[in-house]
Amino acid sequence: xxxxxxxxxxxxxxxxxxxADMVTPGSRLLDVGCGDGVLLDLLVRERQVDGxxxxxxxxxxxxxxxxxxxxxxxxxxxxxxxxxxxxxxFALLSQTLPAIFDVKGVLRELLRIGRCxxxxxxxxxxxxxxxxxxxxxxxxxxxxxxxxxYESPNIRFFTLTDFMDLLAELDLxxxxxxxxxxxxxxxxxxxxGHWTNLLTEQAIFLIGRS
Amino acid sequence: xxxxxxxxxxxxxxxxxxxxxxxxxPGQRLVLGETDPLQLASGQMLGPFTVAYQTYGTLNxxxxxxxLVCHALTGDQYVAETHPVTxxxxxxxxxxxxxxxxxxxxxxxxxxxxxxxxxxTAGPKDIDPRTGSPFGLNFPVITIADMVxxxxxxxxxxxxxxxxxxxxGSMGAMQALEWASRFPEMxxxxxPIAGAARHSAQNxxxxxxxxxxxxxxxxxxxxxxxxxxxxxxxxxxxxRMAAHITYLSDSALHRKFGRNLQDRPEITFGFDADFQIESxxxxxxxxxxxxxxxxxxxxxxRAMDYFDLAAEHDGQLPAAFEGSPVRxxxxxxxxxxxxxxxxxxxxxxxxxxxxxxxxxxxxxxxxGHDAFLLEEPEFFRILSGFLRxxxxxYAQSAIGTSA
Numbered sequence: 001x002x003x004x005x006x007x008x009x010x011x012x013x014x015x016x017x018x019x020a021d022m023v024t025p026g027s028r029l030l031d032v033g034c035g036d037g038v039l040l041d042l043l044v045r046e047r048q049v050d051g052x053x054x055x056x057x058x059x060x061x062x063x064x065x066x067x068x069x070x071x072x073x074x075x076x077x078x079x080x081x082x083x084x085x086x087x088x089x090f091a092l093l094s095q096t097l098p099a100i101f102d103v104k105g106v107l108r109e110l111l112r113i114g115r116c117x118x119x120x121x122x123x124x125x126x127x128x129x130x131x132x133x134x135x136x137x138x139x140x141x142x143x144x145x146x147x148x149x150y151e152s153p154n155i156r157f158f159t160l161t162d163f164m165d166l167l168a169e170l171d172l173x174x175x176x177x178x179x180x181x182x183x184x185x186x187x188x189x190x191x192x193g194h195w196t197n198l199l200t201e202q203a204i205f206l207i208g209r210s
Numbered sequence: 211x212x213x214x215x216x217x218x219x220x221x222x223x224x225x226x227x228x229x230x231x232x233x234x235x236p237g238q239r240l241v242l243g244e245t246d247p248l249q250l251a252s253g254q255m256l257g258p259f260t261v262a263y264q265t266y267g268t269l270n271x272x273x274x275x276x277x278l279v280c281h282a283l284t285g286d287q288y289v290a291e292t293h294p295v296t297x298x299x300x301x302x303x304x305x306x307x308x309x310x311x312x313x314x315x316x317x318x319x320x321x322x323x324x325x326x327x328x329x330x331t332a333g334p335k336d337i338d339p340r341t342g343s344p345f346g347l348n349f350p351v352i353t354i355a356d357m358v359x360x361x362x363x364x365x366x367x368x369x370x371x372x373x374x375x376x377x378x379g380s381m382g383a384m385q386a387l388e389w390a391s392r393f394p395e396m397x398x399x400x401x402p403i404a405g406a407a408r409h410s411a412q413n414x415x416x417x418x419x420x421x422x423x424x425x426x427x428x429x430x431x432x433x434x435x436x437x438x439x440x441x442x443x444x445x446x447x448x449x450r451m452a453a454h455i456t457y458l459s460d461s462a463l464h465r466k467f468g469r470n471l472q473d474r475p476e477i478t479f480g481f482d483a484d485f486q487i488e489s490x491x492x493x494x495x496x497x498x499x500x501x502x503x504x505x506x507x508x509x510x511x512r513a514m515d516y517f518d519l520a521a522e523h524d525g526q527l528p529a530a531f532e533g534s535p536v537r538x539x540x541x542x543x544x545x546x547x548x549x550x551x552x553x554x555x556x557x558x559x560x561x562x563x564x565x566x567x568x569x570x571x572x573x574x575x576x577x578g579h580d581a582f583l584l585e586e587p588e589f590f591r592i593l594s595g596f597l598r599x600x601x602x603x604y605a606q607s608a609i610g611t612s613a
Binding site for chain 2: 028050052058061062064065066067068069070071072073074079082083084087088
């Protein structure tokens with residue numbers, strides 16, 4: 001009844017909107033690293049998902065629960081094993097992968113508890129990131145990567161091509177890849193070439209089991 | 211001397227009837243088990259017996275706005291009104307009331323004095339019609355499950371087939387968990403606050419200290435002190451003092467009292483209450499005995515000790531919630547060392563293991579276990595958010611089932 005009050009001010013980002021489009025309405029979904037719950041709230045409201053969340057920061061969890069979302073405090077690296085196989089249709093990892101230590105382990109867990117995984121991340125192969133490093137000699141700070149190197153939660157700096165390689169190594173298939181450029185234009189991709197890697201600011205992958 | 215004969219042997223299977231000794235307290239009464247005695251976990255049958263409860267707000271036409279509040283060890287049914295014995299505000303008046311977090315303009319709130327209690331529901335100070343005297347230790351030992359089974363009958367009596375929410379702190383959390391586990395179809399959401407799925411060894415130990423303090427009081431008389439001039443007040447007060455320490459945190463004690471002296475400039479080299487904390491605890495003990503029955507304290511602490519939700523499911527806690535449709539919201543407090551966050555987290559893990567809908571928050575506070583009774587704005591904010599979200603879902607599910 002007071003949903004507007006809880007979400008009205010929150011801006012829905014283009015990647016969140018695209019993820020919402022990717023998710024089947026009415027499905028069971030776990031948002032791993034759901035932050036303050038803006039995306040999960042969107043999915044519950046607009047896609048009628050049976051949504052759950054897990055979030056590391058207590059502040060984020062409290063905000064989510066106060067929004068009426070089913071969210072628990074927990075760590076993606078250690079707490080996903082509590083969930084049973086096939087518990088969800090979608091396991092979602094939105095903008096959280098760069099902060100994960102055990103990337104392979106978390107991806108495996110996502111695809112164990114979810115029939116498919118939706119993973120979105122910033123692309124460190126994006127040309128502006130490269131030029132920041134090449135010409136300015138500094139780690140990139142942008143709208144998409146807002147934190148300075150010393151306070152960023154990100155510990156993994158990988159490119160779109162890196163991620164493709166990892167999927168191949170894990171024998172996982174990307175069922176859908178959406179790339180987003182600086183102006184928020186989304187494009188569905190079948191493969192990632194050099195130019196795509198250069199022009200993509202962030203990407204969303206729908207990954208199925210092998 | 212504290213060993214009692216098993217009641218079952220005395221009763222030889224007949225239901226134990228309980229005549230209320232307390233009749234002067236305000237509020238609602240219901241006699242249960244007249245034709246259908248309540249089977250207790252101990253195997254004994256209870257009935258007829260009286261249950262005392264209070265309600266706030268109005269039950270709506272489709273009886274879908276009921277919230278059951280489960281009280282803690284020394285709480286009672288007077289949640290949101292002046293207490294008839296102490297004259298103090300209701301123990302959860304800060305949360306339950308018109309315009310409050312649990313808004314009685316919207317919800318119909320029910321709180322039932324637990325079985326074994328001393329505020330009108332059947333307990334050890336009531337009369338055993340077979341002897342015409344108070345039960346004392348001849349009252350059957352009860353469990354959290356027994357309390358909940360009695361509550362279920364009250365809810366059914368009120369014509370409610372599904373509670374919108376069951377909420378409680380501490381022992382109230384145990385009841386909320388028991389409700390959700392035993393009668394999931396009757397509970398839309400469960401909110402166990404500062405609780406646990408089982409009473410820990412440390413907590414059993416503290417309870418045992420309290421019980422031994424009562425039993426060591428010569429006025430306890432093996433539990434048969436009713437009708438005498440003296441009660442085991444000192445024993446009960448000591449039990450309360452010891453327990454009260456466990457409800458607070460070291461830092462809260464330091465913040466409130468430190469090593470401050472009580473109405474004196476320096477220590478007296480004696481055993482008076484030199485320190486404020488001593489005076490405070492003595493006051494807590496003294497005021498407690500005015501409103502609580504020592505034998506009830508024994509029975510209710512025992513019920514908490516016996517609580518172990520996993521044990522009822524071959525030691526597998528997730529099995530207690532298998533396929534549960536209930537929406538859970540667990541709350542713990544950082545400085546609560548009696549029911550620490552790890553206990554709530556264990557329940558969360560069990561609920562995750564069966565992919566139940568669960569929210570879990572830990573509230574930062576230095577108020578210890580007692581935090582659930584105090585003004586904690588963050589806790590109120592989260593509780594009201596959860597209730598609002600659950601109410602939306604409940605309305606949707608009602609539309610879904612009627613369509």
